[in-house]
Amino acid sequence: MDEKLSESWNLIVEELKEDINKKEARKELFTFVLKCFCQELERKGKIEEILKTFETALKFYGQDSNILIELGSFFAKFNRDIEAIDIFSQAYSNDENNLRAYQCLLNVKSKIARWHFQMLNDEERNESFRKAINYWIEKGDKKTVLDIGTGTGILSLYASKCSQVKEIFAVESDQIMCTIAAKVFNENKEMDKLVKLIHKNSTEIIVGKDIPRKCNLVVSEILDCGIFGEGVLETFIHAKEHLLEKDGGKIVPHKVIVNVAGYNSKFLCSNSILLNETFNEYIFLDNYRLVADRSDPYDGEYVDKIKDFKIVTNTCAALESYEPIISGAVPNMNHW
Ligand SMILES: C[S@@+](CC[C@H](N)C(=O)[O-])C[C@H]1O[C@@H](n2cnc3c(N)ncnc32)[C@H](O)[C@@H]1O
Incomplete structure (x- = not known):
């Protein structure tokens, strides 16, 4: 596979060297081959070669935002944050409508994943959790709470407001989020005696220790x-x-429904891989199946901010956990 990819890369580079006028027509394919080739180099640990490959790419496409984003993402992966910020900033200033450049920049700048901000601003989500937590503590007589993945500590904060709660264990695996949670708990004095913050993955928690x-x-x-x-x-x-009482223990949330719908959006597709017959001429994938990189199998977008986004099918439930992980209905959990 690597030889084929390197062959494809050399082929398309040679083609552009011979005729730079093909630049625009080849852009989508070029970016695709570049990405595949660099992923292969990454798997082989050939970091310097990745950078050289991008150097070549940028000679043809100058300041193309999507190529810059790919390069920035490699820097970010290798923890070269300063270079990543520089590259994402260039990508964003070249094209201020490029949502991905903006998101990447925010991510690498803050080191706090952007979705924390989105989640905390999602009032429907917050209120659903608040109500469910309040219900089980006040009416369901659940007094000992384990908040797995406390993040900013918001769910522990909700639990601490309940009059019946006796103790809360807030577990967080990420060091940065743990520091933030500690600050939040510290600022909310009433939480001091109630909450114990544990910097661990929940699967490493030992009862009795x-x-x-x-x-x-x-x-x-x-x-x-x-x-x-x-x-x-x-x-x-x-x-x-291991962590929940066998008799009467509850988990919030207890049920999940995954809905799917088909969409049309050139913008979104340009960030994903599109294979069509034109590509077959240049890359030799007949005997291969493309699968998503397991470390990043999917992404989420605020689709209402994407101008050309259109749902083109009905929405239907693709998966529904009809057998709750822990039995017992949770009221007012429509969203989650
Ligand atoms: C989606 S955020 C939720 C944060 C917060 N609870 C909220 O509702 O806003 C999930 C957090 O859980 C942490 N996390 C995920 N799985 C975990 C686990 N098994 N044990 C501890 N922390 C975990 C992640 O690091 C992340 O900070």
Whole structure:
């Protein structure tokens, strides 16, 4: 596969060297081959070659934002944040409508994943969680709470406002988010005695060591835009087995529905891989199947901000967990 990719890369570079007028017509294909080739180089650990390849690419396409974004993403992957910020800034200043450049820039600048801000501004989500937590603590008599993936600490904060709550264990695996949660808990004095912050992955928590006993309410928002990307299944299965009281323990949320719909958007497609017969002439994929890179299987977008985005099919439920992970209905959890 690598030889084929390197052959494809050399072919398209030679073609452009011979006739630079083909530049615009070849742009989409060029970016695609560039990306595949560099992913292959990355798998082989040939970091310097990746940078040289991008140097060549930028000779043809100058300041093309999408190529700059690909380059910036490699810098970010290799923890070369300063260079990544520089490249994403260039991509964004070249094209201020480029949503991806803007998001990448924010991500690498803050090191706090952008979706934390989106989640915290999602009032419907917050209110659904607040109501469900309040319901189980005040009416459901659940007094010991485990907040898995506390992030900024918002769900622990909601639990701490309930009069019946006795103790809250807030678990967070990410160091930066843990520091933020500590600040939030510190600022909210009433949380001091109630909340214990634990910097660990929940699957490493040991009852009797990290927490004194099993909890009777687990709250957790580790559902990414595609539901399973944050390891919700492993985490909940582990929590149910090891961290939650067997009798009457509850998990919020307890049910998931994944809806799917077809869409049309040149903008979104240009950020993904599009294979068509034109490409077959240049890349030799007859005996290969393209699969998503497992570390980043999907992405989410605010589609209402994408001008050419259009839903072209009906929406239907592709997956519904009709058997709750822990039985017991949660009221007012329409959204999550
Ligand atoms: C989607 S955020 C939710 C943050 C916060 N609970 C909220 O609702 O705004 C998920 C957080 O959980 C953390 N996380 C995911 N799985 C975890 C696990 N098994 N144990 C501890 N932290 C986890 C991530 O680092 C991230 O900060």
